[in-house]
Amino acid sequence: MKNKINILIDPGHGGQDPGAIGHKGLKEKEVNLRIAIELEKLLNNNKFFHAILTRNNDSYLSLKNRKIFSNHQHVNLLISIHVDSSKAKYLSGISIWVVSNKRMCREINKFIKNNKNNVYFSKNIENILKNENDIYFKKTILDLQFNNFQNIEIELSKYIFKEFKKIVRINKLALNYASLGILSAINTPSILIETGFITNFEEEKKLRTLSYQKKIANTIYISLKNYFEHSH
Numbered sequence: 001m002k003n004k005i006n007i008l009i010d011p012g013h014g015g016q017d018p019g020a021i022g023h024k025g026l027k028e029k030e031v032n033l034r035i036a037i038e039l040e041k042l043l044n045n046n047k048f049f050h051a052i053l054t055r056n057n058d059s060y061l062s063l064k065n066r067k068i069f070s071n072h073q074h075v076n077l078l079i080s081i082h083v084d085s086s087k088a089k090y091l092s093g094i095s096i097w098v099v100s101n102k103r104m105c106r107e108i109n110k111f112i113k114n115n116k117n118n119v120y121f122s123k124n125i126e127n128i129l130k131n132e133n134d135i136y137f138k139k140t141i142l143d144l145q146f147n148n149f150q151n152i153e154i155e156l157s158k159y160i161f162k163e164f165k166k167i168v169r170i171n172k173l174a175l176n177y178a179s180l181g182i183l184s185a186i187n188t189p190s191i192l193i194e195t196g197f198i199t200n201f202e203e204e205k206k207l208r209t210l211s212y213q214k215k216i217a218n219t220i221y222i223s224l225k226n227y228f229e230h231s232h
């Protein structure tokens, strides 16, 4: 690995937006932040990675402000950290979310129509887009890039599931596709991990502890390390 792999970690919610709340009062925004900070530490202790956080305290961040990060620097991967909730208290375990084709198609069309240069692409893609006037060709390039991002997301999720299986129940073993704003950057592969159910009594108890938050961060870290070691 020649260049460092830049990972943008996004702890969901924050400030006035607590996210989901457990039956014993645990707030999702706090769990997300602590897992994200632990993950950032682990990644930055490894010379192959450079990790940054969208927030490192209990501040409110709009979706626009979260997305600014990946639009102004080259990010190899965005990981958004969340905790799930449900009326069904028996539900527990992790799931992984990625952006739907439909949403990404809309984002790519929007970008081409607006023709603004406010998105940071890798050098080669940037050069093609800059010197090209044919919008269909541009769209083809971005579609191909998205196709590649999807392959990365699918492959990476296999590593994540494999590691998480060792510590927790998997709620949904297949990837979930959704129209989620945080995952809709057209220049970065992006995944969202629901790290457990805050509405499950046992999981709320575990998610509250630093040792379990560290365990989750470490599980994500090992998955990333394994994935990038095998794919580079």
Ligand SMILES: [Zn+2]
Pocket: 012, 013, 019, 020, 028, 082, 083
């Ligand atoms: Zn959330």
